[in-house]
Structure formats: structure tokens, C-alpha cells
Amino acid sequence: MSAMSEIPLPHPAKRVVPWWLLRHETMLAVILLIALVVLGGLNSRFLTLDNLLNQGRLTTEVGLIALPMTFIIITGGIDLSVGSIVGFCAILLGYSWKVFGFPLPLAICFTLLAGAAAGFLNGIVITRVKVPPLIMTIATLALYRGLAEGISQARSVRGYPEWFYFIGQENLFGVPAQLWLLLIAIVVAAIVLDRTTFGRSLYAIGNNETAARFSGLPVDRVKLIIYTLSGFMAGLSACVLVSRVTTTRSDMGMGYELDVIAAVVLGGTSIFGGVGTIWGTVVGLAMIQLLKNGLALTGVKGDATIVVIGTVLILSTLVASSLQRRREGV
Amino acid sequence: MTTDPHSETPAAPVLLVRAIEKSFPGVRALSGVSFDAARGEVHALLGENGAGKSTLIKIVSGVFPPDRGEVLVDGRQVDLARPDDARRAGIATIYQELLLFPELTVAENIFMGHVPRAALGRIDWRAMHEKTNALLASLEIHDLRADRVVGSLSVGNRQRVEILRALSQDARILIMDEPTAALTEYDVTRLFDIVRKLKARGVAVIYISHRLDEIFEIADRVTVLRDGAHVATKRVADTDAADLVQLMVGRRIESLFPKITVPIGQPVLEVKDLERRPLTKNVSLTVCAGEIVGLSGLVGSGRSELAQTIFGVTPADNGEIRIAGQKVDIRSPAQARSLGVAYVPEDRGTQGLVRPMTVRENFSLAALGKVAFGGFIDRGAERKLAGDGVKRFAVKTSSLEQIAGKLSGGNQQKIVLGKWLANGPKLLILDEPTRGIDVGAKAEIHRLMGELAAQGLAILMISSELPEVLGMSDRVLVMREGRIVAEFSREEVTQESIGAAMMGSRENAEKAA
């Protein structure tokens, strides 16, 4: 018998533990469930439908940005400017409505476009000038925040028309309106990542950019698209945020990048690229939001909450790397 | 069929490996393999792709532990839990993929991990350079400087650095996994000089190669593995190529280079005065449908660079490219692919394969358009595409979902080849297509190339292996310093004429001086 004459039948490799149980997302979901039960036991207000839905409302702004961030981190990139784009877009929304006198729907479109343009600028410099994403987006983190402050001159905008608050404050079929937006975005992002050639390209780029290029994948175009998308979603997030808090200030979205990246990485997406899922990010988001809320309800102070979240992040990284070693069978 | 390896041992073995077993999920890589090596002996390890050669030497060098079996050095059992243990036992290994640090100098690479120290733990740079020079002198290497950055060296020179690194650790057992796969004939000669010197010093060399002629030139004994089992250990003097192939493959292989003559069609690729500084200068060439054009030259003569310019990786500055008569301006591999050009790159690790992805995903990567509808991947179609590729190239893998980087070197190469054919190209540019591929699979790939040419594909084949160039090509072009300096038809080409054209400038320069 030789390898030449023998046709290997494709059959899945034998494993003792089913593969999905070893997945990072599954482990995380289990930890999440345990945390829910413990926190629920400590506080009776925690595990109520109302509270949970309200937490969904609060996590939407970060969640919308975490989806394209998952794409970006899968390619081995990063976008630190998202928080600043949120601030920049929030200011543009208020400014174009109040000062330019745009009708609000037009101002919203303008805001989304501006967000996309901000992301596009990141993408074009990263792909054309080959500036590392970390450096480029640190620069624009400062730049976009600076623009927001410059335009707003420390004045806030209030008094939006009543209908605009629907998205941020009302319910649709008993579920917070913006949560529908997030749910749709999650499903679309998951399908794109899992089922399309675009999603496949993201993984290929993250695992071996040179080989992806040599295989004829449009690497630069893909990167340009995801950074633009990231800016666009930050713009959308800004609109939702303004609608929820009814006012526009230049420090909006400050520090969002950390929450977003923490959720994505907690969800098992490798910061080195090539690995990650939308489901992981969703669990990561839920984890962070519910931990924050559960701890707050149990009377833990803000600083301590951050310590707990940091600890969870470290633990999950440890679990992830030990899983990785197991998969590699070394 | 199995001979007792110990009865033929010329001297007391420094290395003795007994009844090693090793399984990976879904594959039994080694089943009860025994092996030994004596002082001053070159012992070759032979076998098809995936036979378990690399696995065996990885166990000996402490990369992973065996499931069962033992390793003895100088008659004493050693526990090789980590690579460091193997190093201390005097075992040094040069892996299939070279593992140097390209940004560091020759001396730094050699002493990485065991730098000479001065007082207070400072690095003793003087001692390091002196020791490096002493090592270089001991092997009579005069054209390599200790302070050169390794990234700027040719593959042959990098390999010499790896050998020096092994010697700097006083290795008594040196293992080389396919050291010549990426070398030109000239570099191979120089490598063999070094191996003979080591042998004379009493080093035991374990040598893996798919090139049989090398084994007859350099080895004293040869051990053949097949499907993870020990088949035979023989003295090289007592065997011949046909015998070894029979042992490896289990059957005879008729002819290695069966290029059949087929009618040559219209030009598919026409290149005129192509320029891309610094390595492609004024290149003109034509490849027609049904034709295999061999591109020969020394490493560094600009062959891969030319191919990558045609393929759009490094778009041309000047000149003209026509595909099937149409003038085109190729700016990216994506565009080249849509024009029906395929390029199988020389460096499978970085350019050809996405190693952490599965066999299925690698097979479809260059042909995603074929298995996707409206941007959505049809999983069934994709599995079929990959399954067909696995069958066509007899890729030895436990499943389509196996991580490609875990396959044996030769099987990875088959995937790189296969993924481009999945796309049905008009022009196929092959860069060292059979590097690291075993004799049987090589014959298979050559047969396939002949078949593809007969179906009207135009093939441009870069190869450093002269017999392959001579056997497969309808025409042979020779490159030197970025230019095409000679062209031979199938009838007139000889090994000597190619060799002379490749070296040309050096000889001329010598004559002129």
C-alpha cells in the first residue's frame, strides 16, 4: 500500500471531547451562565426580564461597534479611533441639525456618512501608506476627538424633536428599539463572517496576509471596507447614543474603544488575527454588561467593577490559550 | 524484507532509537520504528511524503515525546522532553523550514540561546565574533562574514549558518531534514563538502532527502520508512535507485519525466522588454498553449521575481505583457487570476499556504469564485472541490478539516499546487513545483503537467533541478542577473550548456581579469 494508490477518505478526526464543547465561545457561555445564577442569587432585581432588556439597551452602542471590530481584529488589525468617531459624529449630528439647519433625517445621513469617511481615512492610510493600524488609529483617536471638541466649543446640543427619541428610549414589540437594530446587525455580521467569501478572506488575511494576496484575494480592498464599516457603525452608534441620552456632548464615546476591544477579545477573537466569531463577541458583550450591572446591583463600587472585569479578561485569555494548546495537540 | 539494522552497524551507535510509536489525532505517524546512527556515518532516511520521517526526527530532537519507545545516546537512555534536552545530549537539528532570525547577524544567530558571557552577564561580543570566525575557518568557509545580517543571505548561506549553529553547540549528532530542497546544484556541492568534513570529525549525520542521487553520493547507510513503519535498512553500496524506490513506494516507477510531445498552439503569454528594478531587466519571452517552458538559473538570478512581476505581485515598471494576444496591464494577483494566470509560489510556508487554516479552506482559497454564488460559499461545492483535489494529488491527510500546517512538507506542497489548478487557468507559472515531493508523487505531478499541456495549458516552469528542466521542457530559458541570457530547444539542450549559461558572467569576468 502506498500513499499514491490509497485514496484517503475524508473523515473527521476522532476526539474524546466533542469539538464544540472545547470552543472558547461555549466555555464563555458556561461561565456567563454561572455568573448569571450567582449574581441573580445575590440580588433579586438582577434576573428580571425588565432589567435584562434594559441592559440590552445599554449595550447596544458598544455592541454595534464590536461587530466590525471583530472583523478588523480577525484580520490582525485594530481600530482605536472608534470612541472618538462616536464623539465626532455625535457633535456633527447636533451641529448639522442646529447650526446648518439640516432636517434631522438628513443630519442623520450626514452623520453616518461622516463616520464612514472617518473610517475610510483610517483604511486608506493603513492600506496605501502601510502605516500599522495601531499607530494610524491612535493618531486619529486624538484627531477625531480634537475635531469634536473644536467644533462643539464645549457647548452641548439639546431639544431634538420627539420622534428622534424613539430609537433610544422606546420599545418595539416589548423590546428596546435599538436592540432590534443590534440583533439585525449581529445576524448579518455572523452570516457574512461565516458564510461568505468576504468572511473567508478576513480569516485568510489574519492568518497569512502574503498567502492571501498570492491567492488573488483583494486584500487592500477588504481592509478598506472593514475600516470604513467600523467608522460607519461608530456613526450609527453615535445616533443611538444621542437619542438615548437626549443631548450631544464632545466627550461622548470616550473610552468606548476599550469596552469594544475587551468584548471582542473576551469573546475569543485572537488579537494576533485569524481566529474569532461573532457569537463569541456577542457572549463577550453580554458578559461585560451583565457583570457591570450585576456587580453594581450587588453594591460593588465602580472601581472594583473594573478590577473584576480585568480579572475576567485575564482568566478568559488563559483559558483561550490552554484551549489553543489542546487543539494543537502539543 | 526487514533487515536487522544492528548487524550492519559499522561502529558503536551514538544514537539508538527503539520501537518508537507516535499517533496524532486521526493518523498513526510512526508504528514501532527503530533506527541507529554511528560515529562518522551519514545515515539517510527515505520515504514518501507523510511516511513519518520528520516526525521521527522531531522525536529525537525533543519537539514532542513519543507515545512509546526509547531513545539512547551513547548507550544511555535519554529523556527528551524539550528541545533543550536534545541539545544537551549533543543532538542538533536543521528543520525543513529554516528557523533563523533574519534581522540578526550571522554571529548572533549562531550563538542565539548560548551567547558567550563576560563579567556581570554582559554579552562578550569579541568572543562571539572570534568563535564565529573560528567555526567558519574550521569548515573552510571564506565567503561568509560574521557581521552580515542573515536576511540578506542566500538560502544556501543561511543553511550554512544553521550548520554552524549546530556545531557551536558541539553537536555529535546532526540531523538535516531535506537540507537541499531549496538549494541549487552549486550550493549542494558545497553542503556536501561540509558534511564530509563533519563525518571525518566523527559526527553522526542523519540525512533526509527525496533526491536519490544525493543519497548515493553522500550516505553510508539508508533506512526506508513507509506509512510510519520501518521497511529496511541497507548499506548504500548494496542497493540501487530502483531498489530504493521499490522499497519506498511498494512498486516500480517507470519514467520520471514523461513529457510527451503535443502540438504547440497559439501564444498564451507574450512578454516584451519587461522591467521591474532591480531584479527584472528587459525580459522578453513567449509561452504557447501546450508548451512547457523551463526557466533555469542560479538562485538570485531573478526567476521568481520575474514570475511575480507577471503575476502582479510586484507590477512591472516598463514593458508589455500579452495574455492570449490581449495587451494587459496586470497590477495585482487578483487581476492576474481573473485573466487566467496561476502562480504556484516557491515558498509554500509564507506565500503558498495559509497554514492555520484547513485543507478544505486552502484548496478553495484561490478559487472561491468557483464555489460561491452571490458571495455566499456553497459548503457542499467547496467540500467537493477540496475532496477532488485531495484525490487527484493523493494528499495524505486524515480529513478535509485537518489543519494544513500539520501535514507533512510534501503534502503541503501538493495542496499549493492543487489549489491553483482548481481554478482552471490558461497559463500556469510553477516555481519549484516538486520541491520536497517524493519520487512517486513527483512522477505523478510530471505526468499531470504533461497532461495539462496536452489539454492546451501553457506552462512556465522555474526549477533548480536540472534533470527536471531537461526532462519536462519543450524549451529552456536561462536567466542570469535579471536577464534572459540563453534559450535552448528541447533537442539541443544539455546539462552542460545550461550550466555554462547560468554561470556565464562569472567565467567571463574571470577571463576578462
Ligand SMILES: Nc1ncnc2c1ncn2[C@@H]1O[C@H](COP(=O)(O)OP(=O)(O)OP(=O)(O)O)[C@@H](O)[C@H]1O
Ligand atoms: N502535528 C501534527 N498533527 C497532526 N498530524 C501530524 C502532525 N505532524 C505530522 N502529522 C502527520 O503525520 C504523518 C507523518 O508526517 P511527517 O511530517 O513525519 O512526514 P514526512 O515523512 O516528513 O513527509 P515529507 O516528505 O512530506 O516531509 C503525516 O500524515 C502528517 O500529516
Ligand SMILES: [Mg+2]
Ligand atoms: Mg518532512
